[in-house]
Amino acid sequence: MTVITVNGTEQKLEVDPSTPLLWVLREQLALTGTKFGCGIAQCGACTVHVNGSAIRSCVTPVSAVSGKKITTIEGLAPSNDELHPLQSAWIEEQVPQCGYCQSGQLMSAAALLATNPSPSDADINSAMSGNICRCGMYSRIRRAIKSAAGVQQFDPALAELARELNNG
Amino acid sequence: MGKWTRRAFISAGVVVGGGLIVGVAIRPGNRAAELSKLVAGEGETLLHTWVKLDSDNVVTAIIPHAEMGQGVGTALAQMLADELDADWDLVKFEEAPALGEFANYPLGQSILLGGADIPDFVLPTVEGALIRTAHALDLQITGGSLSVRTTGAYGMRIAGAAVKEMLKIAAAEAWQVPVNEVIAENSQLMHKASGRVEPYAAFAESAGQMTPPVSPTLKSVDEFKIMGRHVERHDLPSKVDGTAIFALDVRLPDMLYATVRRAPTFGGGIDRIDDVLTRAINGVMDVVRLPSTEVSSMLGSFTFAESVAVVAKGYWAAKQGMDALNIQWGSTENDAVSSDVIFAQFDRDISAGIDRETDVVKGNLVASMQNAAQVINADYRVPFLAHTCMEPLNATAMVEDGRCEVWVGCQSPLSFRRSIADALGFDIENVTLHNCFMGGGFGRKSRPDYAIQAAQLALSLGRPVQLIWTREEDVRQDFYRPAIQSRFRAAIDDTGDLIAWENTYVDKHDPDEAALIPYSVDAQDIGHVRSPTHVPFGAWRSVAHSQHGFFTESFIDEVAVAAGQDPFEYRAARLQHLPRQLAVLTRAAKEAQWHIPLAPGRGRGISLQSSFGSIVAEVVEVTVNDGNLSVDRVVAVIDAGYAVSPDGMKAQIESGIIYGLSAALYGEISIKEGAVVESNFHNYPSVRMSDAPAMETYIINSGADWGGAGEPGTPPIASALTNAIFNATGNRIRQLPIKNVNLKLTEEPSLVVG
Numbered sequence: 025m026t027v028i029t030v031n032g033t034e035q036k037l038e039v040d041p042s043t044p045l046l047w048v049l050r051e052q053l054a055l056t057g058t059k060f061g062c063g064i065a066q067c068g069a070c071t072v073h074v075n076g077s078a079i080r081s082c083v084t085p086v087s088a089v090s091g092k093k094i095t096t097i098e099g100l101a102p103s104n105d106e107l108h109p110l111q112s113a114w115i116e117e118q119v120p121q122c123g124y125c126q127s128g129q130l131m132s133a134a135a136l137l138a139t140n141p142s143p144s145d146a147d148i149n150s151a152m153s154g155n156i157c158r159c160g161m162y163s164r165i166r167r168a169i170k171s172a173a174g175v176q177q178f179d180p181a182l183a184e185l186a187r188e189l190n191n192g
Numbered sequence: 193m194g195k196w197t198r199r200a201f202i203s204a205g206v207v208v209g210g211g212l213i214v215g216v217a218i219r220p221g222n223r224a225a226e227l228s229k230l231v232a233g234e235g236e237t238l239l240h241t242w243v244k245l246d247s248d249n250v251v252t253a254i255i256p257h258a259e260m261g262q263g264v265g266t267a268l269a270q271m272l273a274d275e276l277d278a279d280w281d282l283v284k285f286e287e288a289p290a291l292g293e294f295a296n297y298p299l300g301q302s303i304l305l306g307g308a309d310i311p312d313f314v315l316p317t318v319e320g321a322l323i324r325t326a327h328a329l330d331l332q333i334t335g336g337s338l339s340v341r342t343t344g345a346y347g348m349r350i351a352g353a354a355v356k357e358m359l360k361i362a363a364a365e366a367w368q369v370p371v372n373e374v375i376a377e378n379s380q381l382m383h384k385a386s387g388r389v390e391p392y393a394a395f396a397e398s399a400g401q402m403t404p405p406v407s408p409t410l411k412s413v414d415e416f417k418i419m420g421r422h423v424e425r426h427d428l429p430s431k432v433d434g435t436a437i438f439a440l441d442v443r444l445p446d447m448l449y450a451t452v453r454r455a456p457t458f459g460g461g462i463d464r465i466d467d468v469l470t471r472a473i474n475g476v477m478d479v480v481r482l483p484s485t486e487v488s489s490m491l492g493s494f495t496f497a498e499s500v501a502v503v504a505k506g507y508w509a510a511k512q513g514m515d516a517l518n519i520q521w522g523s524t525e526n527d528a529v530s531s532d533v534i535f536a537q538f539d540r541d542i543s544a545g546i547d548r549e550t551d552v553v554k555g556n557l558v559a560s561m562q563n564a565a566q567v568i569n570a571d572y573r574v575p576f577l578a579h580t581c582m583e584p585l586n587a588t589a590m591v592e593d594g595r596c597e598v599w600v601g602c603q604s605p606l607s608f609r610r611s612i613a614d615a616l617g618f619d620i621e622n623v624t625l626h627n628c629f630m631g632g633g634f635g636r637k638s639r640p641d642y643a644i645q646a647a648q649l650a651l652s653l654g655r656p657v658q659l660i661w662t663r664e665e666d667v668r669q670d671f672y673r674p675a676i677q678s679r680f681r682a683a684i685d686d687t688g689d690l691i692a693w694e695n696t697y698v699d700k701h702d703p704d705e706a707a708l709i710p711y712s713v714d715a716q717d718i719g720h721v722r723s724p725t726h727v728p729f730g731a732w733r734s735v736a737h738s739q740h741g742f743f744t745e746s747f748i749d750e751v752a753v754a755a756g757q758d759p760f761e762y763r764a765a766r767l768q769h770l771p772r773q774l775a776v777l778t779r780a781a782k783e784a785q786w787h788i789p790l791a792p793g794r795g796r797g798i799s800l801q802s803s804f805g806s807i808v809a810e811v812v813e814v815t816v817n818d819g820n821l822s823v824d825r826v827v828a829v830i831d832a833g834y835a836v837s838p839d840g841m842k843a844q845i846e847s848g849i850i851y852g853l854s855a856a857l858y859g860e861i862s863i864k865e866g867a868v869v870e871s872n873f874h875n876y877p878s879v880r881m882s883d884a885p886a887m888e889t890y891i892i893n894s895g896a897d898w899g900g901a902g903e904p905g906t907p908p909i910a911s912a913l914t915n916a917i918f919n920a921t922g923n924r925i926r927q928l929p930i931k932n933v934n935l936k937l938t939e940e941p942s943l944v945v946g
Contacts, residue, residue, distance in 0.1 A: 040474060040475070040508070040509070043506070043508045044508060047506055047507050047508045050441075051449070051506050051507065054443055055434075056434070056437075056440070056441035056443070057433070057434020057435065058434070059438075059440070059582075059583070059631070060440065060507075060584065060660065061582055061583075061584070061663070062663045062872050062873050063511070063662060063663055063872075064663075064872055064873075064874065066872060066873035066874050067582070067873050069582060096434070097433065097434035098433070098434045100433075101433060107432070107433070111432040111433060114428070114432045115424065115428050115429060115432060118424065118425060118428065118839055118840075118843065119428075119432075120261075120425075120427075120428050120431040120432065121261030121262065121263070121843060121844075121847055122259075122260055122261030122581075122582060122583075122629070122630060122631050122632045122633075123261070123427070123428070123430075123431030123432075123436050123629065123631070124438060124581075124582040124583045124629075124631025124632065125582045125631075126431050126432060127434050130432060148881065149881050149882040150882070152880075152881040153880040153881045153882040154880075155880075155881070156582070156873060156878045156880060157582070157850075158580060158581060158582045158632050158634075158851070158854075158878060159261045159582075159632065159847045159850075159851075160846060160847045160848075160849065160850020160851055160853075160854075160879065160884070161843070161846070161847065161850075162850065162879070162880075162881045162884035163846060163884060163886065163887050164843070164846075165881065166881070166884075
């Protein structure tokens with residue numbers, strides 16, 4: 025059995041441990057916001073956070089994240105009636121077209137801002153170039169990241185990490 | 193712009209609860225020529241629009257187009273709401289179900305005589321005279337940048353204006369006041385003198401019993417309130433929190449997962465399958481061979497070769513099972529074909545010129561060539577391209593009690609439904625299609641092969657199944673943008689004036705006018721020869737404009753350079769007869785500061801292409817440093833008549849530019865041993881954040897007829913880019929993609945014959 029924590033909820037899984045996290049999220053846990061795009065960590069559509077860092081879930085065996093804290097797009101917002109600042113910026117800048125890549129784009133952007141609240145263009149390029157948008161909304165994504173930058177960030181795993189650190 | 197020409201019929205009725213329903217049916221005619229030519233039978237018509245006004249004062253537009261990223265519902269709803277003078281917050285839209293009732297009707301008795309049934313998915317029950325379906329074609333397509341300029345211009349606006357007129361008449365009768373004293377505003381009707389104010393819905397029922405106006409009055413541009421205004425897209429909140437449902441996100445009870453493979457060499461079959469290792473994998477349930485299928489639709493007839501599916505409890509097991517399958521593919525007559533063979537064939541066929549057909553012939557080309565001060569020759573070519581929508585092809589299907597239900601994202605729901613029914617041998621009434629958000633379409637999702645496979649699998653398994661193509665299958669079993677070679681010869685006189693233009697290319701594709709040039713040249717001979725290949729082809733964003741926009745706008749640049757003149761000025765001088773094109777080109781040059789010189793190693797290029805009713809010019813700025821290319825900036829100008837949704841139009845132009853930029857920089861599907869070499873984003877790359885240029889888009893509202901937005905941004909980008917690279921380096925790129933060009937070297941001059 026593999027135990028992982030997803031968006032703050034512990035999940036006990038009976039799956040082949042080599043199964044990529046992506047398919048566990050989508051099929052076992054019905055969290056379909058995380059997308060399949062390439063299967064080889066080339067497009068970023070499957071990006072989620074593991075202990076606050078952005079990873080490509082399509083090439084990450086679920087066994088590799090055993091005992092870790094995973095945040096998906098469904099857990100990015102601080103609560104049901106409040107958006108993450110990046111999500112608000114995405115709407116403000118009207119970023120998505122087809123929208124399929126945007127969960128991954130948002131998760132990559134959120135991981136960037138969590139450690140770098142005022143990223144430069146070069147920082148944005150290096151954090152975001154693993155995420156392909158075939159609709160080509162890169163200039164809007166860049167604008168939205170800049171507009172959200174500096175606003176307080178929220179990530180359940182990071183928040184919990186901070187609590188743990190505070191509690192010694 | 194889009195005058196009301198009495199080519200439509202408007203029908204009205206009352207829905208349960210006192211709401212009003214209005215349908216607008218459009219007769220085939222010149223102004224909707226792109227669609228009307230697709231109507232098979234004489235006397236048939238297209239139904240574009242249903243509008244419903246409910247008792248809660250909410251207006252719902254039912255839109256016969258699919259959402260693949262372009263924001264179609266928002267723009268169409270703006271057109272409706274503006275003519276209706278509705279409160280924008282009370283306007284909703286839904287995609288029409290895949291049923292013939294939304295597409296196409298026999299004109300005449302059913303509309304005019306009435307008394308027919310309306311489909312019950314629109315309304316539980318209906319009173320009043322409405323429309324009956326007698327015969328449906330499969331016309332519910334999203335493509336050709338058509339939605340705003342057909343459904344919007346001829347359906348939504350008419351419906352909005354008609355509903356408003358009926359409501360005003362109903363209010364005037366109820367209040368016993370002259371109708372010209374009734375004012376409609378923000379979904380309310382008012383009579384100033386008597387101080388009466390009531391919501392639209394109060395008059396919905398009485399309006400529904402009226403004979404609709406034959407010719408409602410449309411607003412002029414200066415009366416627009418919602419068209420031309422920035423409004424937020426309704427679908428975006430669900431696209432930032434993971435709740436938007438794409439076909440891949442459909443979950444059915446007891447559902448299995450599958451993946452498929454077809455023979456890598458197109459048209460090949462399966463000789464033998466050894467599935468021992470596959471069946472040993474934990475979770476694998478079955479290995480199923482799916483027969484080849486023939487599909488006829490309004491897009492033509494196709495044969496999809498047989499395939500093999502591995503079915504499992506999850507996608508990962510299915511994928512592993514597929515990788516473990518030992519398949520012996522059948523041999524084909526194309527097993528030795530490579531890209532080199534194909535391009536040698538193109539070269540041979542252009543040179544031979546056998547059965548050359550002409551698009552344009554005028555003036556005396558032979559004499560002009562003989563009298564030329566200089567003749568310029570060049571050959572251009574582009575490779576096959578895949579679509580690589582972000583969402584790999586997938587479909588979910590269930591067959592139960594002789595009925596099939598399919599969940600898919602597609603650009604042509606009705607023809608998909610019919611193709612699935614045909615493949616299964618079911619009556620079309622027994623197939624239900626649920627169209628989901630598409631994770632990109634770009635033309636690929638107008639071919640139903642993936643949906644048919646899912647339905648065949650569900651039938652065979654007797655259980656719901658979600659079929660997911662691997663990205664590798666998605667790249668290798670596409671309907672590709674055709675590879676094309678195009679040969680040019682131009683003549684200039686001793687003043688540099690362009691006096692002759694000759695062009696021969698292989699294989700004509702839609703639209704007809706793609707290879708034509710806007711420039712005034714007295715002698716022209718533009719034509720094509722047939723040179724078919726075995727590689728399946730299909731619509732790719734902006735279709736033939738994307739190739740010919742690269743060819744013609746590169747070659748005119750070569751001519752300008754040969755004439756020793758500025759490429760912008762040279763074009764402008766030859767556009768005096770086309771003021772809209774001239775205005776777009778000139779604005780692009782101005783916004784790009786065309787006349788301010790750039791530093792060494794930097795360059796600017798310009799390009800102009802009219803497509804899908806819109807005119808777009810683009811200026812690209814590049815830096816080439818030690819052979820490394822950076823695309824720094826793109827300035828785009830579009831005249832689409834009038835921008836209904838300016839921000840949406842800008843997003844579409846930016847999107848079209850990046851899509852075309854990916855193709856120009858990296859896009860190459862190569863053929864080896866009859867099959868596609870590339871497989872995924874590592875060897876079929878796309879532009880990423882780090883290579884994306886800064887972009888500026890400017891809109892000219894000229895007031896001309898409505899044009900499209902989804903595609904016209906793509907055609908000019910490749911040539912604007914290669915013209916900029918020439919400007920920076922002197923290297924003229926005549927073959928895409930640019931990744932194959934060594935930008936440290938300047939070209940051999942031998943291809944330019946002085």
